Amino acid sequence: MKIDRESPRMRELLLTLYVIRKSKIAVASLVILAFFFAIAVLSPWISPFDPTETHTSELFQPPNSKYLLGTDHLGRDNLSRILCGARYSMLASLLVVFVTVIVGMPIGAVSGYLGGKVDEALMRITDIILSFPGITLALLLAYILGRGIYSAALALSLVGWTSMARIVRGVVLSEKGKDYVLAAKIIGKSNFQILFNEIMPNCIYPVIIQAVMMMGTVIISLAGLSFIGVGVQPPEPDWGVIISEGRQYILEYPWLSILPGLLMITVVLAYNMVGDRLRDALDPRLRGELAAA
């Protein structure tokens, strides 16, 4: 396929990338995220030890040449546990957000485009789901499906799709009255074609912004579920699990709990920074200013 650099969509993309590239914070955040994703993917190969392997004669070791970050209460290597823990935080959250997009986008689009009773019904369903704090719904599901990373992830997706659907619905509502939609109708395009070929491309950026913004909250929520014991199950090394286990030894060995939290802050902060910049870069009132700055 030939890329037309002058087409409006391509120009918008290039301008957005340009504005993002001008922000040092945003670029640094992207580098940080890439780094953590690399760790998550490569963790089985780069971890010096098996993260669940216990060394009972070497409990609570301080950092040394064998264990670079020391060991925990079971003599497991902290570095390996933290590296492998990145898997859950980075990849499971990505999966959750992916599911919310896949489920939320078509529902929001159909709801907004058809309007009327379908819309009313779908929006009331999202109202009901949104009237549970996400975590309580997640707890219920964890109870029904059994504890574990998959039910925790499923639960968060079931809550998350609603906000995605609402955003897409909002865009579709504001677009469907425009002239190009009317033109498409006149030349005889089907509703399906109009919705998915004409209107939906306008949803891509709002959806991306929402997805990036969601990543942070999903990471925190997943870790929270693991922390209270319904997410990732010990001895698997999720960051939330590590924080929870370290809590009992906080007085003597505070770093066991502090370090995974700091890493989580770094990742979530990076997502938030990218999200903020992306939102500004796509705001028609701000983008010119930012591109010229």
Added chain:
Amino acid sequence: MKLSYYIMRRIFFGFLVIFGVLTLTFLITKVIPQDPVAVWLGIEGMRDPNLVKQVTEQWKLDRPIWEQYFYYVGNVLRGELGRSSWSRGPVIEDLAARFPATVELSIFAFLIAMCVAIPTGILSAVYRDKPVDHASRIISVVGISGPPFWWGIIFLYIFYFQLGFAGSGRISESMTPPMQVTGFYLIDSLLEGRLDTFVDSLKHIFLPALTLGVGATGFTSRLTRSAMLEVLRKDYIKTARMKGLRERVIIYRHALRNALIAPITYMGLLFGGMLGGSVLVETVFTWRGMGQYIVTAIFAADYPALLATTLVIAIIYSVSNLLVDLLYTVIDPRVRVG
């Protein structure tokens, strides 16, 4: 005329949502892969077919599903939320003791968050790009980015273990809790005239409330800042400046009330978020509220308690959203007219 129509419509939808929540929890009881009769009677009880039959009939589990549904809704409306299969007592009694604990914590956290966030948001906007602005923005965004349960652990570590402030729980173990009148320790202790209890519970509520409020504080201060900046760009502010009004009057009389609409819109959501957040924070601080109850219920496989608590939390959440929406129509004249 139009306003009352709007309010009626909003209240109607509020009830509809609560009804939907009831239906959803009912459906969940039907899909849970567990026989409630077996949970209640235990292995011994299940050996007695008469007992099984009796309980099944008593709970109308032999009736068609729609009849079960009306039975369930009727029970909930009468405050019958079932019996905990763990403590064997009615769940509503367990909740009656824990509900005020969670609400007290959430309200306190909410007040801390608003008292910190709104002034800092305004300062940030007024002194844009000055050190105050940078500091408050960095603190807000770092606060939002950290998991609340982790902040709780950090606060406990610093204030309790290092500075000896006040530890977990609602009150020191050496003290007797105040008699339950409202269930809010801060109010009950004052009603009893016990100042030492009041101070002690105030110390105890501070850290969990701070933890619970971290996210809301960061979010609200960012929101207030951007709303204020938006308002300060408006023409009527320029007009006020040209009239030669003092900056103080412009900011506090003209700009502030319009800038506050945005944070107010989110207050219901934030308060509801605190109910969800309390699950984690109460676990960290062993605060005996609904959040801790729900976690205990999960590990005790106590599903009547789990469902009832979820239902109560969802209802509080919907009602707080409803109230904020109504408050919003009163505050923002555009909603009233439009």
